[in-house]
Each structure stands twice: as structure tokens, then as C-alpha cells.
Amino acid sequence: MRMIVKSAFSALAFLLLLSAPASAQALDCIEYVDDTLRLRLANGKLTPVERIAEYIAVIGERDLRNSSGTRLADYRAILQQDRANVHRNGKLDQFDDVQEGVDDYFTTLDRRKLLSTGPYYFDCWMTSETITSIQNDIQSGQLAGVVSVMVIRLPDGRPAVTITVAG
Numbered sequence: 001m002r003m004i005v006k007s008a009f010s011a012l013a014f015l016l017l018l019s020a021p022a023s024a025q026a027l028d029c030i031e032y033v034d035d036t037l038r039l040r041l042a043n044g045k046l047t048p049v050e051r052i053a054e055y056i057a058v059i060g061e062r063d064l065r066n067s068s069g070t071r072l073a074d075y076r077a078i079l080q081q082d083r084a085n086v087h088r089n090g091k092l093d094q095f096d097d098v099q100e101g102v103d104d105y106f107t108t109l110d111r112r113k114l115l116s117t118g119p120y121y122f123d124c125w126m127t128s129e130t131i132t133s134i135q136n137d138i139q140s141g142q143l144a145g146v147v148s149v150m151v152i153r154l155p156d157g158r159p160a161v162t163i164t165v166a167g
Contacts, residue, residue: 029121030162039155051152052153054103057146059078063085074116078139079147086106115161119161
């Protein structure tokens, strides 16, 4: 199932990249080139990046609030809370036939903090409107689909996050 979802993301990203306006590629972004994950810098240079971890997140009502019950207002904090619910609380969400993925990366608080403080890169085919829509949909709890989250290692060794929505 995971390979099918991953292949569908790759094919969709490739097709949308072909039709994306040039303005969608004005910032550093992530793309697949010859089945290799690469960071495309704003100057057009492609740099390979390493995939560290990948999982499917289903954003449920419990992910919208922190452990104290306070409503979270940032998509990054919501993604961090989702992983806390999985690893600290053992609470997974389910959406139709896709069950939330359990990763082996976000098992510690320090690693989960990457989701709220680390750099994010988006697929090169995404426009700024698409990116804003994804962020707003996660923040509002009105996400239509599931979120594929990938942790990558940048060329300088720092980890970063990339997200894509399917559904």
C-alpha cells in the first residue's frame, strides 16, 4: 500500500510539475529526478538529499490540541502533536482504508520538535496558493485527505521536513 501511495505521489508530482507555472518554482523546493529525491535551489541547481523517515499522518481532532487541551494554531505544531499522540500516547487515527503510519524517527521529544521548528520544503509543482491551502487546511482541522510527511537530510547535514497531501 505504501509503495502504491508513494508511486502515485511521484507520478502526480511529475505531471503537475510539467504544468506548473514558473512562479511555482521560485523558491527552494523538493522534486524527484530519475527516482532520486533532490533539493532544487532557487538558482536551479539540483542537490541530492537523503530520505531519513517517511510516514502517513491522519490529522484527527485530538491532534488539534496540545496535551493541556489548548487549541493549536500552527500546522507545524499540529504535525508535532500528531506524532506525540502516536509515540507518547499510542493513539493512531484511521481514515477510510489508510491507517496512520508509525515511524521510528519521532520517538523522542527532541526529534518531534523538528516538526514545529525545523525548515519545511514543498514539492516544486506546488504553487504558493497550494502551500498556503495545505497549511490552512491542517490548521483548521478541515484537511480533506491524509498528509505524507518526509524527513530529509539537507546537504549541510541538517534535517528538514517536506509534506504532501493526498486524498
